[in-house]
Amino acid sequence: xxxxxxxxxxxxxxxxxxxxxxxxxxxxxxxxxxxxxxxxxxxxxxxxxxxxxxxxxxxxxxxxxxxxxxxxxxxx
Amino acid sequence: xxxxxxxxxxxxxxxxxxxxxxxxxxxxxxxxxxxxxxxxxxxxxxxxxxxxxxxxxxxxxxxxxxxxxxxxxxxxxxxxxxxxxxxxxxxxxxxxxxxxxxxxxxxxxxxxxxxxxxxxxxxxxxxxxxxxxxxxxxxxxxxxxxxxxxxxxxxxxxxxxxxxxxxxxxxxxxxxxxxxxxxxxxxxxxxxxxxxxxxxxxxxxxxxxxxxxxxxxxxxxxxxxxxxxxxxxxxxxxxxxxxxxxxxxxxxxxxxxxxxxxxxxxxxxxxxxxxxxxxxxxxxxxxxxxxxxxxxxxxxxxxxxxxxxxxxxxxxxxxxxxxxxxxxxxxxxxxxxxxxxxxxxxxxxxxxxxxxxxxxxxxxxxxxxxxxxxxxxxxxxxxxxxxxxxxxxxxxxxxxxxxx
Numbered sequence: 001x002x003x004x005x006x007x008x009x010x011x012x013x014x015x016x017x018x019x020x021x022x023x024x025x026x027x028x029x030x031x032x033x034x035x036x037x038x039x040x041x042x043x044x045x046x047x048x049x050x051x052x053x054x055x056x057x058x059x060x061x062x063x064x065x066x067x068x069x070x071x072x073x074x075x076x
Numbered sequence: 077x078x079x080x081x082x083x084x085x086x087x088x089x090x091x092x093x094x095x096x097x098x099x100x101x102x103x104x105x106x107x108x109x110x111x112x113x114x115x116x117x118x119x120x121x122x123x124x125x126x127x128x129x130x131x132x133x134x135x136x137x138x139x140x141x142x143x144x145x146x147x148x149x150x151x152x153x154x155x156x157x158x159x160x161x162x163x164x165x166x167x168x169x170x171x172x173x174x175x176x177x178x179x180x181x182x183x184x185x186x187x188x189x190x191x192x193x194x195x196x197x198x199x200x201x202x203x204x205x206x207x208x209x210x211x212x213x214x215x216x217x218x219x220x221x222x223x224x225x226x227x228x229x230x231x232x233x234x235x236x237x238x239x240x241x242x243x244x245x246x247x248x249x250x251x252x253x254x255x256x257x258x259x260x261x262x263x264x265x266x267x268x269x270x271x272x273x274x275x276x277x278x279x280x281x282x283x284x285x286x287x288x289x290x291x292x293x294x295x296x297x298x299x300x301x302x303x304x305x306x307x308x309x310x311x312x313x314x315x316x317x318x319x320x321x322x323x324x325x326x327x328x329x330x331x332x333x334x335x336x337x338x339x340x341x342x343x344x345x346x347x348x349x350x351x352x353x354x355x356x357x358x359x360x361x362x363x364x365x366x367x368x369x370x371x372x373x374x375x376x377x378x379x380x381x382x383x384x385x386x387x388x389x390x391x392x393x394x395x396x397x398x399x400x401x402x403x404x405x406x407x408x409x410x411x412x413x414x415x416x417x418x419x420x421x422x423x424x425x426x427x428x429x430x431x432x433x434x435x436x437x438x439x440x441x442x443x444x445x446x447x448x449x450x451x452x453x454x455x456x457x458x459x460x461x462x463x464x465x466x467x468x469x470x471x472x473x474x475x476x477x478x479x480x
Contacts, residue, residue: 008192011350040451043195046268048160050192063156063271 001031001075006042007051013037016051016065023071031075120368120377127367127415128360135227142294143223144355148348149290150219152340153283154182157270160193163201163210164268172202176209177245180217190214195451200268204256204452208460209249211448215410215438216241220355224414225434227298229421232479233431240435240471248463255459282335289328296321355410362412366419373422385424388433391476393469399429400468403437404461407444413437428476436468 005020007013017035024031036042045054049063053071060066060074111117159182161167162175176197190211198207215221217238226234299317302310313320332341370384371377388395408416413434421430440461449457 006192011354039191039195039447040199042192043199043451046196046200048163048193048196048201048268049156049271052269059269062269 003031003033004036004054006036008037012065013051020071023068027075123371123377124364124367127372128363131363138297139227143220144351145348146219146290147351151347152343160270163197172206176206177213177242180214205249205253208252209245212248212439213245228414228418236431237434278335286331293324358409359411363415366415370419370423381423388425388429391426391428395429396432396469396472399433400436400465403433404440404465405442407441408437426476427479428472431475432468432472436464
């Protein structure tokens with residue numbers, strides 16, 4: 001599973017990454033978590049707002065910090 | 077991990093340690109060599125703290141803190157998706173431009189959100205015109221900036237800044253779209269994703285009423301003492317300002333209880349706190365620097381007032397142009413342009429050049445230009461910067477011919 005957290009480095013983006021990593025650790029599954037900070041790359045995904053979370057190419061959330069339970073839901 | 081010296085992380089660490097060392101050497105050299113005992117240095121150091129005290133006493137409680145709460149409420153309660161949908165590739169052009177030129181008030185308080193959005197609008201959305209309009213208006217018309225400008229530099233300057241920022245955003249966006257018409261047509265628009273929306277369970281007028289009450293609290297709490305000759309209505313309003321403020325606070329409390337759920341109230345406070353944490357330390361540092369270099373109005377500090385009056389005094393073309401250019405190149409952390417301008421105006425800068433700097437300053441900076449050119453290329457960035465500088469100069473000269 002391939003997870004990307006998009007965000008240029010504001011407080012919310014760091015928080016989103018933390019939540020995702022915690023959820024992955026808790027779910028105990030194989031997943032790579034990548035933080036994308038490059039503005040051009042972020043725009044390339046077409047998200048109008050950060051932080052955004054992309055799992056296996058699907059845009060799951062834009063402009064918010066997810067709750068851990070939400071992330072767990074996507075991981076299943 | 078045998079060859080850890082060649083590990084990239086290790087290299088980064090060495091760099092960090094090296095820059096720390098350079099900082100310490102620099103600070104030490106400053107402490108050692110700067111003639112702190114000299115009369116001018118003593119005066120400047122004192123001015124820095126006197127200006128900080130001035131802000132703490134005059135502006136923090138009645139102006140900044142309510143403004144932070146408003147900014148927090150906007151960030152949490154105003155739906156971003158409802159604004160952003162006008163930036164899509166299929167959106168009507170007229171709407172895209174008008175929304176872009178005012179949306180900074182809602183969407184942007186930190187450049188952290190401005191730049192990714194700008195890149196998104198340019199690459200996937202409505203194109204170069206609305207993108208640059210948004211880029212320009214974003215940092216210039218957010219609530220905090222306008223409120224503090226009006227409070228510190230006078231309401232005329234606050235109003236001129238707001239009007240200037242919105243109209244500049246429109247004109248610059250349209251000009252950019254016109255100049256780069258061909259390239260923009262060749263751009264491919266793709267799928268884009270808006271921030272997720274939650275149904276708030278409140279109507280639009282409830283949200284609007286909530287914001288209005290907060291703006292009124294700000295207006296009344298920050299109501300300045302009218303002069304002797306002012307109309308009796310102002311004297312009367314000043315006399316009752318604290319009663320009105322307390323009444324409004326009561327209304328706000330009732331609204332919060334009736335219309336919002338616990339989670340929303342928490343989110344509001346959290347986002348207000350985020351803004352404060354982010355902006356207040358920078359602003360305090362900016363005030364100290366401005367006080368040290370320029371002093372409070374009427375009190376000279378490190379930089380001689382004759383220099384400032386010579387460079388940006390009066391309302392000449394050169395003064396306005398110099399202020400625009402300096403503003404465009406210099407980096408201002410959120411809101412710090414205001415104490416710096418207060419110092420400059422106090423030391424002899426003209427009103428026209430002051431507005432020119434306000435219009436060119438927060439939207440552009442050297443580091444910012446580099447990031448923008450990574451998104452839209454050097455040529456477009458150069459045209460954008462040139463437009464900002466030329467228009468700010470013109471607006472400064474125009475404004476300066478009315479207000480001296």
